Amino acid sequence: GQQLNQSPQSMFIQEGEDVSMNCTSSSIFNTWLWYKQDPGEGPVLLIALYKAGELTSNGRLTAQFGTTRKDSFLNISASIPSDVGIYFCAGQLVGSGGSNYKLTFGKGTLLTVNP
């Protein structure tokens, strides 16, 4: 099935550094979601974006819904060791009928934070 282009694939950073990752798509979405997955756990929703151009923050996390509706980015400021995990973006086209509920996932960004 269709996949999003998520980059980078992995990142190794020092504690305290800022992090940025993004997703791009060849087709538009009207919802962008960012999830974090810890080893052995299910994905946890971090931020949901529902409107083109929307910029939303959740603590040290900030995400934006691109104005073309084909991209989104996630920033993490002042990283800490517990930020370690895999971050997935997911696009969704709600209200389209048929595949109304499907999430199209990126391949994930593996984040490692060195204390």
Next chain:
Amino acid sequence: DAMVIQNPRYQVTQFGKPVTLSCSQTLNHNVMYWYQQKSSQAPKLLFHYYDKDFNNEADTPDNFQSRRPNTSFCFLDIRSPGLGDAAMYLCATSRGGLAGAFTDTQYFGPGTRLTVL
């Protein structure tokens, strides 16, 4: 106050021995999903229920079945597990796209790690 609960968290089965994984939710959501996730990959949708309506993905093997006896519970049955079915199985729920709604965020459970011996 867990919202999507999966049991067991770890399941070991033998090659060819049927296994059932369970999911329950306290969100009263209309839609429940089952995903398969293999190592270093994104979750892959197997099927979902909107209320009692079952929707199978075209590439989901017949070996995988599902039941939803009521709003709160959904089961994943693997009739004859093969070694290639070893994976993390994730349950997710969403409210369901109401008429005119433009949001239908999915919430995931903690997953069940299936090992096939």
